[in-house]
Amino acid sequence: MFDFNFQEIQPILKVENLNKLFGFNKGCQNINFELFPGEVLAIVGESGSGKSTLLNSLSGHEQPDSGDVIYHAKNEQDYSLYKINESERRLLMRTELGFVHQNPRDGLRLRISAGGNIGERLMAVGERHYGDIRSKGENWLEQVEINSDRIDEQPRFFSGGMQQRLQIARTLVTHPRLVFMDEPTGGLDVSVQARLLDLIRQLVQKHQLAVVLVTHDLSVARLLAHRIIVMKQSEIVETGLTDQVLDDPQHPYSQLLVSSILN
Amino acid sequence: MSEQLYNFGYLDENSKRMIRRALLKAVALPGYQVPFAGKEMPMPYGWGTGGVQLTASIIGKKDCLKVIDQGADDTTNAVSIRNFFKRVCDVETTEETGDATVIQTRHRIPEQALTENQIMVFQVPIPEPLRYIEPSETETRKMHALKEYGVMHVKLYEDIARHGEIATSYAYPAEVNGHYIMDPSPIPKFDNPKLDNSPTLMLFGAGREKRIYAVPPYTNVKSLDFEDYPFTPQTWTRKCDLCGSEHSYLDEIVTDDKGSRLWVCSDTDFCQKNQAKQEQSNV
Numbered sequence: 001m002f003d004f005n006f007q008e009i010q011p012i013l014k015v016e017n018l019n020k021l022f023g024f025n026k027g028c029q030n031i032n033f034e035l036f037p038g039e040v041l042a043i044v045g046e047s048g049s050g051k052s053t054l055l056n057s058l059s060g061h062e063q064p065d066s067g068d069v070i071y072h073a074k075n076e077q078d079y080s081l082y083k084i085n086e087s088e089r090r091l092l093m094r095t096e097l098g099f100v101h102q103n104p105r106d107g108l109r110l111r112i113s114a115g116g117n118i119g120e121r122l123m124a125v126g127e128r129h130y131g132d133i134r135s136k137g138e139n140w141l142e143q144v145e146i147n148s149d150r151i152d153e154q155p156r157f158f159s160g161g162m163q164q165r166l167q168i169a170r171t172l173v174t175h176p177r178l179v180f181m182d183e184p185t186g187g188l189d190v191s192v193q194a195r196l197l198d199l200i201r202q203l204v205q206k207h208q209l210a211v212v213l214v215t216h217d218l219s220v221a222r223l224l225a226h227r228i229i230v231m232k233q234s235e236i237v238e239t240g241l242t243d244q245v246l247d248d249p250q251h252p253y254s255q256l257l258v259s260s261i262l263n
Numbered sequence: 264m265s266e267q268l269y270n271f272g273y274l275d276e277n278s279k280r281m282i283r284r285a286l287l288k289a290v291a292l293p294g295y296q297v298p299f300a301g302k303e304m305p306m307p308y309g310w311g312t313g314g315v316q317l318t319a320s321i322i323g324k325k326d327c328l329k330v331i332d333q334g335a336d337d338t339t340n341a342v343s344i345r346n347f348f349k350r351v352c353d354v355e356t357t358e359e360t361g362d363a364t365v366i367q368t369r370h371r372i373p374e375q376a377l378t379e380n381q382i383m384v385f386q387v388p389i390p391e392p393l394r395y396i397e398p399s400e401t402e403t404r405k406m407h408a409l410k411e412y413g414v415m416h417v418k419l420y421e422d423i424a425r426h427g428e429i430a431t432s433y434a435y436p437a438e439v440n441g442h443y444i445m446d447p448s449p450i451p452k453f454d455n456p457k458l459d460n461s462p463t464l465m466l467f468g469a470g471r472e473k474r475i476y477a478v479p480p481y482t483n484v485k486s487l488d489f490e491d492y493p494f495t496p497q498t499w500t501r502k503c504d505l506c507g508s509e510h511s512y513l514d515e516i517v518t519d520d521k522g523s524r525l526w527v528c529s530d531t532d533f534c535q536k537n538q539a540k541q542e543q544s545n546v
Contacts, residue, residue, distance in 0.1 A: 015516075088411045108419075109396070116420050123420070124413025130423055130489040152424050 012037045012210045014179055018067035020057050025233045028054040033229065040211040042206060042221035045231035051214045052182060058168045058212060059180040060093050074177060094124050098176035099202050102183040104163035110156040114141060114166055117155060121174045140169040144199060161192040165199065172203065185220055197223050217260055222246055230254045272319040273351040278302055282320040286466065289477035294439030298391050303474035311344060312470030314367050314386035321382060322365055329356045329363035334371035334529030360532050372454040372534040374511050377463040379480060385448040387469040390476065392446035393435045412444050415487055416489045423492055432497065437486045439478055453512045458484040503528045506537035
């Protein structure tokens with residue numbers, strides 16, 4: 001899968017001793033890992049195991065109690081997400097990082113047209129040419145398989161699957177290098193899920209995105225992820241290449257998780 | 264008549280001092296909305312309580328007050344606020360733009376050029392320009408502080424997408440002194456250029472939301488736009504039917520039920536002076 005040497009490549013995200021607890025074993029603790037450019041990492045685990053807390057801490061939304069999240073930016077500089085000031089952090093979050101919410105209604109402005117939703121991130125980083133913004137909007141709608149003549153329609157009239165695809169377009173329009181996804185296929189029916197996963201896989205390859213994906217659905221992890229982290233009660237219990245973890249789970253909880261897939 | 268009943272300018276001196284402090288801060292940070300402890304005024308919110316409090320705090324015995332509403336001196340709101348100040352401070356009032364030292368207004372900036380010796384006071388209904396897009400006050404304050412104004416252009420984008428042009432015609436957002444974006448009260452965008460680099464101090468008061476902001480003299484005020492859809496103030500293809508002015512803001516007045524219309528200057532003082540000038544030259 002990879003034909004480069006890990007030693008020479010800087011990780012895009014480094015997580016060191018991250019802790020964020022809301023109570024005993026509630027949240028996430030002792031989290032350490034590295035993510036490399038172009039790599040897709042899935043975080044799996046049961047409800048309440050701390051997946052979403054971890055994702056929020058990684059993406060700059062939730063200040064951790066202790067530990068460090070270091071992002072290696074396009075300009076080859078390292079930024080510790082919670083040590084830089086808020087304005088720098090928010091700038092990174094709307095340029096180089098992206099976040100896809102489980103519920104597209106959290107990530108979209110439902111009463112703003114599809115084109116306006118896609119254009120918002122462009123305008124937030126200083127684009128001021130209406131024609132350019134619009135043609136980029138049309139281009140991205142096509143990329144996520146939405147007909148570009150629906151650019152002026154409001155997403156509240158779109159189906160759930162379309163809303164999710166629009167959210168992805170809106171996130172990717174500023175060419176982020178690292179995207180966080182929280183159950184991107186949750187709440188969609190199976191055939192729509194399959195198409196969306198296919199689309200995400202294509203976009204990830206085409207734009208060489210690094211992705212941290214939270215899911216409780218192991219088949220989503222198998223389809224998209226290169227590497228898996230298994231979480232239980234706020235801690236990482238197992239980590240490894242996707243096939244390795246899914247085909248030969250070591251930790252009793254991972255074994256339980258894998259064996260509970262319906263065949 | 265009422266010097267025993269009310270303090271000069273209706274508000275007590277401590278309240279005036281509190282408002283003046285907020286004003287100083289507002290002038291120091293052009294376009295920044297300064298919260299202040301807004302007082303109950305003897306009129307309902309929406310009738311200009313913010314502007315009245317500002318006027319009450321800055322007016323002195325030697326001032327001459329002009330009050331306009333939609334550009335006119337003789338409409339209800341203008342007449343009652345003018346009478347109010349006549350009663351509570353016994354200052355001189357005028358309808359002539361040139362004679363006034365303090366001008367309180369609701370929707371217009373007078374057509375006649377203003378000077379350094381004048382102060383404009385605006386009555387503001389909704390001071391927060393980001394409100395349409397972002398309902399959370401905590402979030403909008405953060406956006407102002409960090410200059411995250413992308414969403415302001417989303418509003419203009421929606422205008423062009425729906426109407427083919429920037430259809431926002433009043434309360435048109437403008438960037439003040441290279442930082443804060445402000446809502447210049449409900450003045451038409453026709454008046455936005457008059458804010459830019461004006462010799463006059465412009466004060467904005469929102470009574471219900473208890474916010475004060477200001478544009479100090481000679482400050483840059485830039486109306487937002489797109490490179491390919493530049494800011495354009497309203498224009499008319501006709502002249503004022505009363506005074507013949509070609510460059511003023513015109514109101515359309517329906518005169519009967521057969522479709523007759525009259526287009527007249529909204530600034531009554533300007534229009535009357537123009538008419539007087541023409542009568543003179545006709546004689």
